[in-house]
Amino acid sequence: MGSLIESNLGSDDAGFFATRMDSLVNWGRKNSLWPMPLGLSCCGIELMAMIGPKFDLARFGAEAARFSPRQCDLMIVAGTLTWKMAEAARTIYDQMPDPKWVLAMGVCASSGGMYDSYAVVQGVDMILPVDIYVPGCPPRPDAVIDAILKLQKKIERESPTRELFSPSERDEAGTGQFSMAPNQALPRGSGGQKA
Amino acid sequence: MTTLERLAAILPADSYVESPARDGILTLQMEVDALTEVLPRLAPEAGFETITLVTAIDHMDANGEVRGPRFEVHYQFLSLEHSDRVRLILRVDEDTPAPTATGAFAGAAFMERECFDMFGIRFDGHENLRRLLMPEGFEHHPLRKDFPHRGIEPDKLYNQWNRERGGAPS
Numbered sequence: 001m002g003s004l005i006e007s008n009l010g011s012d013d014a015g016f017f018a019t020r021m022d023s024l025v026n027w028g029r030k031n032s033l034w035p036m037p038l039g040l041s042c043c044g045i046e047l048m049a050m051i052g053p054k055f056d057l058a059r060f061g062a063e064a065a066r067f068s069p070r071q072c073d074l075m076i077v078a079g080t081l082t083w084k085m086a087e088a089a090r091t092i093y094d095q096m097p098d099p100k101w102v103l104a105m106g107v108c109a110s111s112g113g114m115y116d117s118y119a120v121v122q123g124v125d126m127i128l129p130v131d132i133y134v135p136g137c138p139p140r141p142d143a144v145i146d147a148i149l150k151l152q153k154k155i156e157r158e159s160p161t162r163e164l165f166s167p168s169e170r171d172e173a174g175t176g177q178f179s180m181a182p183n184q185a186l187p188r189g190s191g192g193q194k195a
Numbered sequence: 196m197t198t199l200e201r202l203a204a205i206l207p208a209d210s211y212v213e214s215p216a217r218d219g220i221l222t223l224q225m226e227v228d229a230l231t232e233v234l235p236r237l238a239p240e241a242g243f244e245t246i247t248l249v250t251a252i253d254h255m256d257a258n259g260e261v262r263g264p265r266f267e268v269h270y271q272f273l274s275l276e277h278s279d280r281v282r283l284i285l286r287v288d289e290d291t292p293a294p295t296a297t298g299a300f301a302g303a304a305f306m307e308r309e310c311f312d313m314f315g316i317r318f319d320g321h322e323n324l325r326r327l328l329m330p331e332g333f334e335h336h337p338l339r340k341d342f343p344h345r346g347i348e349p350d351k352l353y354n355q356w357n358r359e360r361g362g363a364p365s
Binding site: 086087116118121126 | 329
């Protein structure tokens with residue numbers, strides 16, 4: 001792939017092509033986040049309010065909550081995750097197609113919250129790669145919308161075409177472990193730009 | 196007619212000791228044999244047709260010492276007809292099974308499963324004595340006094356499952 005672009009555009013212009021493509025793909029991705037609503041407890045109620053007409057998550061393109069993991073790219077863990085439920089949550093995450101992001105909604109999902117107990121996962125980051133944490137018990141819908149806006153900013157900084165042209169090591173083994181592609185780890189503006 | 200009079204026909208005189216209860220419900224402490232005999236006769240002969248509770252109390256103290264049998268199993272019954280309740284209690288240690296109430300009261304099945312799950316009390320004659328709340332393969336009984344509230348390796352089963360399906364433990 002890389003050699004094709006180099007032969008057509010010249011190696012100097014490949015960076016220009018890739019970054020323009022990045023912003024187009026990122027624009028598409030960030031404005032059509034489809035959430036997987038993993039409503040496990042009371043946070044699920046706030047999640048419904050957030051998607052409903054009053055707070056209207058549709059303004060940010062993320063209202064299409066799907067109950068099939070195959071159609072989702074944002075997993076919202078809303079509530080208390082128990083160790084018994086952890087296997088199901090991890091299976092759902094693994095079934096979601098790449099690219100995918102995880103939002104830990106509320107203190108239970110973020111850290112176990114007040115449930116300092118044998119039955120509760122002390123933060124879903126023990127089993128899932130969390131992108132953004134939202135504090136609150138439960139957080140207000142506005143707080144979660146703010147988190148989604150921040151996640152959109154994070155998505156803007158990703159370099160999807162880098163992955164396309166140089167396959168990343170992300171999740172190749174199917175472990176669900178989040179390892180950043182080497183190019184993704186570069187600060188914005190340095191990767192793909194002319195030196 | 197008092198609760199005890201209602202039960203007189205099915206309770207042999209020396210088979211129980213009345214114990215004080217602050218909620219005013221008649222509470223009778225019994226031995227295993229007497230309880231096994233009384234359970235199937237409660238509904239047809241004394242009118243206590245509903246079981247409302249099967250639970251247990253762990254009598255281990257803060258120092259980990261136990262005086263007498265460790266657990267106290269409670270069976271609580273309700274008579275809608277007479278608007279009356281009775282509680283039968285039984286002391287068992289860790290190795291002694293308690294008699295099941297499922298023969299006479301189908302509703303006891305889930306409560307006895309929960310009691311087995313949380314305290315490890317085995318109910319003799321229960322047809323499906325599996326864990327109810329904790330996952331299959333869990334090795335402890337969480338409501339016992341000597342179980343730490345943060346658990347013992349709470350992620351053990353998850354990690355085991357994760358390894359079996361080829362995922363790295365995260």
